[in-house]
Amino acid sequence: MTVPALTIENLSVEFATDRGSLRAVDGVSLSVAPGRTLAVVGESGSGKSVSALAVMGLLPGSARVGGHIALDGEDLLALPPEALRARRGGAMAMIFQEPMTSLNPAFTAGEQVAEALRVHRGLAPAAAFAEAVAMLERVRIPDAARRARQYPHQLSGGMRQRVMIAIALACRPRLLLADEPTTALDVTVQAQILALLGQLKRETGTAVVLITHDLGVVADHAEDVAVMYAGRVVERASAATLFARPEHPYTVGLLGAAPRLTGGEGRLASIEGTVPDMRNPPPGCRFAPRCPFAITRCVAEPPPLAEVAPGHMTACWRAPLAQVLGAA
């Protein structure tokens, strides 16, 4: 097995807020190997973005981060700020959800790509711009030389996200964090962007963390999956295993596999109830208030993430769930 590009161990993030502290991420462990895509799935508010921002060192000052984050074996949380800044955009890069607002309206697309090259590869302005145009070609922007001289407001949403990808991949990062990169785009553009990301990943061997709430995206574009719920990872498996044999009741609900859990048909099944208030989460299993399989123990004690089969982990007192479902 290859050495992971990114290893997260027992990550916790706590925000100091006006109404007390809020633990947005609580003991998350993940890893991604070079050239592979890990999908991180979960409802809005489950701590996906916060986890990614913690890796990048981009959380606001009100956040307290605990645990370990290693990029190619180097402990990121122990790095001085200046060294961490040098990793950002170089060894690791991030793409955000909102292509409409993520680019600076005051600078051309080419300048914004070139900037990363100037900082990390020390290229002169002209050379950086030429390289930026080449990069825009690589992300399949037609007429790249002309587009490079245009401002974000002159580009479509899909094109802007391609520019974001060009910025992120300009310095050939070892790790790419893509936070819902296609959520704001229409369906056909979504597919194109995801296909492009996959292709570039294969060409460069970059490790990709693909954050999404869309399980349909996972099936087609990720090898591994981590399902998050209320700041914790509740299930980890290969994509194939997860779809074939989901273990955690929450995942089952997401997949719409268990009729009693689903709010409708289709891959985006909604689960009854809402995500808990993270200022005051349930003491035991955080899914217990919404879980049809909950037992007394679930309310009292949080279930650890444990292996149910080789490479397949779930955090549920009633695992393996097949028995429960079989008995029901």
Next chain:
Amino acid sequence: MLVWLARRLAQVVPTLILLSVMIFGLQQLMPGDPALILAGEERGDPQVLAQIRAELWLDRPLHVQYLHWVGNVVTGDFGFSWRIREPVARLILQKLPVTFQLASMAFLIAVLIGVPMGILSATHRDRPADWLANGIALFGISMPNFWLGIMMILLFSVQLGWLPPSGYVPLTEDFWQSVSTTIMPAFVLGSGIAGVLMRHTRAAMLTALSQDYVRTARAKGLTERVVVWKHALRNALIPVVTLGTIEFGRLLAGAVLTEQIFTIPGFGKLIVDAVFNRDYPVVQGVVLATALIFVGLSLVADLLYMAINPRLRQA
């Protein structure tokens, strides 16, 4: 770009027509018969009065008078000062550079203090540097100019003897002398604007710093200096520039009082003297010139706006 400029200039025309009508109308509303004032000792002589009226076209219908006046103004003839017996245009051209120098220096001081302080205050939000900057801004805004002026004269002229308390030396005569005679009034004049600029820069920077593109800039690995001074500031400047040009116009008006305190022979002194002496052609000329300057400033504002905001640069 040229098309835009032409269109923008065409938009100015109705404004100018309206302005000229208003200024002309104002003249009609002014009390007193100009002929009587001009005749002076000879006001009892109807022949003299008739002659003066004929000279000034005062015996023609109003619309003819207006067109005559506009025709003169367009060719640079602003009329004659009744008091000093000099062409108004020449008086204005003499005094304007003085006030313009004062206002420019005041504005420069305001920008050099207000903008960096606003940036600093935004990047140190809710910390001591922010409180201090806000305190200084409040001081600058609420301090009456005459009081600040007198205090500065007491300190720098009377106590320390560093700067002359009054008077003016033109830039063309002696650069450093000129600066030393204008630096105090410029500071007094600029202090309020500095406070206003600081507050607006702070607000605009706070908005800019919370935008997604700032997060992108950080994610790129840019240093905080580049994130703040390039990515955030470039966007924050857009509203600040508009405000800056408006404030510059206000500076010209504010110069009136400051010029009195420091006895600087500028535009302000010209208009004050003219008003007190009922020298209407001068008042009218000054008002017209001021209006023209404002129109010009708003054009400059638009051009600056285009320079920093690419969204306006198409077409």
